[in-house]
Amino acid sequence: MIKYNPKSWLTIIFSLHKSDTIRILWKEIVYIAILTAIITTLELHFYPESSVLKNLTVVYSLLGFVISLLLVFRTNTAYDRWWEGRKIWGSIVNDTRNLSSLLSSLDINAMERKYFMDLVVSFSKSLKEHLRKNKLDLPFPLDASSSSVNQPLWIAHELRKVLHDLQVTNRIDTIQWQQLSIHLDNLIDSLGACERILNTPIPFSYSLFFKKFIFIYVVTMPLAFVELFEYWSVLISTFVFYALVSMEILAEEIEDPFGTDDNDLPLDEICERIEEGARQVLINP
Numbered sequence: 001m002i003k004y005n006p007k008s009w010l011t012i013i014f015s016l017h018k019s020d021t022i023r024i025l026w027k028e029i030v031y032i033a034i035l036t037a038i039i040t041t042l043e044l045h046f047y048p049e050s051s052v053l054k055n056l057t058v059v060y061s062l063l064g065f066v067i068s069l070l071l072v073f074r075t076n077t078a079y080d081r082w083w084e085g086r087k088i089w090g091s092i093v094n095d096t097r098n099l100s101s102l103l104s105s106l107d108i109n110a111m112e113r114k115y116f117m118d119l120v121v122s123f124s125k126s127l128k129e130h131l132r133k134n135k136l137d138l139p140f141p142l143d144a145s146s147s148s149v150n151q152p153l154w155i156a157h158e159l160r161k162v163l164h165d166l167q168v169t170n171r172i173d174t175i176q177w178q179q180l181s182i183h184l185d186n187l188i189d190s191l192g193a194c195e196r197i198l199n200t201p202i203p204f205s206y207s208l209f210f211k212k213f214i215f216i217y218v219v220t221m222p223l224a225f226v227e228l229f230e231y232w233s234v235l236i237s238t239f240v241f242y243a244l245v246s247m248e249i250l251a252e253e254i255e256d257p258f259g260t261d262d263n264d265l266p267l268d269e270i271c272e273r274i275e276e277g278a279r280q281v282l283i284n285p
Helices: 009-013 021-046 056-104 110-131 142-147 151-168 174-199 204-219 221-229 232-254 267-283
Strands: none
Touching: 021 204, 021 221, 021 232, 056 110, 056 174, 056 204, 056 221, 056 232, 056 267, 110 142, 110 151, 110 174, 110 267, 142 151, 151 174, 204 221, 204 232, 221 232
């Protein structure tokens, strides 16, 4: 995730990074400029006084309003997914801290504390890798989790089994078991919520329609504005294409907030904070 100062306008305006849409779209921008230039040339030379084309300005104004509504819906939907993912990981941080704090109050030895810390930390890190379609390499005895389909779920189940053994041996009472189970259940719920965001993308038909709508709108734009701006309509169409498609690309980037793009959630930093908190409470109280 990119960290920046939102008050530094000049730095933001003149900065370029790998997720900048100019870097991503420069080929498409060139193609659109060439295509609209061809259309503009044909219109100026073969249909300079067409009465039909003179009335297209109003139509394109209405279509622009429709596209603006689609853009608002598209960006809001993508940002809602990004923000929901951040709230879920905020809950994971809180539940791991509460779980570690409760575990630290138990009458357990140093080896058991270390194992509980490894379980808590491994859950968050394996969840991060699981959302990125990877698996975490863990030492014995957690190395068995690498063969499971859902590694963070395996680790959560292992943590529940260890807690159950403490209850069976009367090392924790029923109230302690219930308190620990609440936070463990919350972690599993957070796992499911992250998988829901990851496995439920924007419907393909909607994304396809929006891309086609933008392409047709931009390519045919010189038909409406060539009478007023002549060859300047090529530049106008290219800029409109850049603005509209940039919003679509940014929406596509943030609608999957668990990846490694510049605008995705800082999951590596969040997992480090979880590890620091668990180590502070369980190992170095």
